[in-house]
Amino acid sequence: MSPLRSLASFSPDLSSQVRNLVALRFCLFLGAMSSYFIGVMGTLTFAMGGGVGQNAMAVALLNLFQMVGNASGGSFLDRRGPCRHLRWVVALLAVCGLLFQVVATSSTGVLVGAAFFGFCWGASDMVARSYPAYLSDDPDELKRINSLVMLASNAAIVIGPVVGGLIALLGSTQAVFLFLSACSLLALVPGLRFRPLVEPADEPVAQPTEADRAADAPEPTSRDAALAGFQTIFSSRALTLLFWSTMLCFLGYSAFDPLESLYYRDVLRVGAEWMGWLSAAAGVGGILGTALAGLIPGRHMNVRTLLAVLASMGAGCVLYVATSSPWVAMAGQLALGVFNGAFVPIRDTLVQMHTPLARVGRVSAAMLMGYNVAGVVPLLCAPVLARIFGVQGTLVGASVVVTVVPIAILLVCGRALAAMVADEV
Numbered sequence: 001m002s003p004l005r006s007l008a009s010f011s012p013d014l015s016s017q018v019r020n021l022v023a024l025r026f027c028l029f030l031g032a033m034s035s036y037f038i039g040v041m042g043t044l045t046f047a048m049g050g051g052v053g054q055n056a057m058a059v060a061l062l063n064l065f066q067m068v069g070n071a072s073g074g075s076f077l078d079r080r081g082p083c084r085h086l087r088w089v090v091a092l093l094a095v096c097g098l099l100f101q102v103v104a105t106s107s108t109g110v111l112v113g114a115a116f117f118g119f120c121w122g123a124s125d126m127v128a129r130s131y132p133a134y135l136s137d138d139p140d141e142l143k144r145i146n147s148l149v150m151l152a153s154n155a156a157i158v159i160g161p162v163v164g165g166l167i168a169l170l171g172s173t174q175a176v177f178l179f180l181s182a183c184s185l186l187a188l189v190p191g192l193r194f195r196p197l198v199e200p201a202d203e204p205v206a207q208p209t210e211a212d213r214a215a216d217a218p219e220p221t222s223r224d225a226a227l228a229g230f231q232t233i234f235s236s237r238a239l240t241l242l243f244w245s246t247m248l249c250f251l252g253y254s255a256f257d258p259l260e261s262l263y264y265r266d267v268l269r270v271g272a273e274w275m276g277w278l279s280a281a282a283g284v285g286g287i288l289g290t291a292l293a294g295l296i297p298g299r300h301m302n303v304r305t306l307l308a309v310l311a312s313m314g315a316g317c318v319l320y321v322a323t324s325s326p327w328v329a330m331a332g333q334l335a336l337g338v339f340n341g342a343f344v345p346i347r348d349t350l351v352q353m354h355t356p357l358a359r360v361g362r363v364s365a366a367m368l369m370g371y372n373v374a375g376v377v378p379l380l381c382a383p384v385l386a387r388i389f390g391v392q393g394t395l396v397g398a399s400v401v402v403t404v405v406p407i408a409i410l411l412v413c414g415r416a417l418a419a420m421v422a423d424e425v
Helices: 003-009 012-047 052-080 082-103 107-124 126-134 139-170 176-186 210-216 222-234 237-253 256-268 273-293 303-321 326-353 357-424
Strands: none
Touching: 012 052, 012 082, 012 107, 012 126, 012 139, 012 176, 012 256, 012 273, 052 082, 052 107, 052 126, 052 256, 052 357, 082 107, 082 126, 082 176, 107 126, 126 139, 126 326, 126 357, 139 176, 139 273, 139 326, 222 237, 222 357, 237 303, 237 326, 237 357, 256 273, 256 357, 273 326, 303 326, 303 357, 326 357
């Protein structure tokens, strides 16, 4: 059953709230997707003439502050609930779009804008990663809700970069952040109608563990929230497995961030607008991948499937960066989008299945912080590797890493990993 058709099988109350969640996620992500690649990286590369070092610094700051935003957003969500969290996130993103118009007049200003954008984006990530758990605790329903949310995300990946590309073509790269502000405010239309259907108090009471008591304690700081999330993760074999397997793969995949715009400029030899067109191709693939994820039987919703999809993402990355043809790169982006579109709802469903609702925000934040750490580490190596192997050579090497790591995990301990997940389902 496709995600769109599955919406009709929900109860009326659930169906209505799923529609609200999908619409608000689309609006928020539409603005972000139009702004990140073209607004931040495009401004540095094309307007400021930046190189690998400046791009790496921008991505490092964005990822660092995204981690702070993840922790703050997860803690805020668990303490205040999704309705107040959403209003806070909308205000942050709307201000961010306006702030970028003031600061993005120099390379230093772009870096400041990237840092604040990272914080806002990190705080808003809880909408897709945690809100579905407030609508249902049924695994099959969660899978379908996450697929629909990812479908909205991929639609935004198609439309956002196209709109951003047109704004950059007709105006300037930094002007796309005004679109971010507008989209964020538009998210209030469905967002103000969103209401949780499952409350933390509805969960069955179990004997608390040390990790439970730590996670439920008040957390006045982002650091405490992150610690509570990590304690919950490492008290669960399934969550621990999900954390390390995806983080290892992201170590290779994140090398793309500081080099990708240079690959467009120096290898593909295309303009900034192509950053939008090729990103849109990934979004089209993502829609197809999300539909495929919705067809996966419940018995296959496990880490083996997740790792197989990650390895396929690596193969798509290789195709994307292996030539100097924009059209081959577009085919690679399409393939990459298909597997990424399947990966995200599988990952999010598994995390939500194994996390108590009262801690889902902090656990999601801790997971995202791990991925962002994996995104920062390659930045230390990317400039050096690019000087030695070239931009394209470095990207091909990173793609091979993404392909090989999940295959190695499957070959070495695939049965044991699958059994660990099965024990906790």
